[in-house]
Amino acid sequence: MKIRNAFVSALAVGAAVAATGCGHLMMMHGRNVARPAETEFGTGPRASAARQFTATLQPDQPLRPRRMQSMRVAVTDAGGTPVENATITIDGGMPQHGHGLPTRPRVTRTLGNGLYEIEGVRFNMGGWWELKLAISAPSGSDVVTFNLAL
Secondary structure, eight states: OHHHHHHHHHHHHHHHHHHHSSOHHHHHHOOSOOOOOGGGBSSOOEEOTTSSEEEEEEESSOOOTTSOEEEEEEEEETTSOBOOSOEEEEEEEETTTTEEOSSOOEEEEEEETTEEEEEEEOOOSSSEEEEEEEEEETTEEEEEEEEEEO
16 A cells, blocks of 8 residues: 555656656756847747748737647748748757657648748746747748747
């Protein structure tokens, strides 16, 4: 009986730590990752790594932790022309905490004129988050990183 109670207690503690999104030690010590300058934060417009695309996030509401959210992303090429027929995958996380997004956001529809709907975005705590969009279009592929402070 004592072993069973210890096991159940350990599971409860593990679930509580997992629910917060970070382990206690990670929150106290973090990762040795330098936070970008404040000018690098926001919803854009933001140039991709190789400057092939520019993307701008358009959240339905202000981004907040612990809420499922949707947003649109407007994608243009280097000349400012809307990018059609792109495939966009979403990744990200908290660089200082060493964990990814708690959900798997994805593009659910193309709205036309270089605009794409992203659903399933959730940030499980406040702090510095990266949201990375890997964009693949007929003209090529590149990655755009958004630094977000929640």
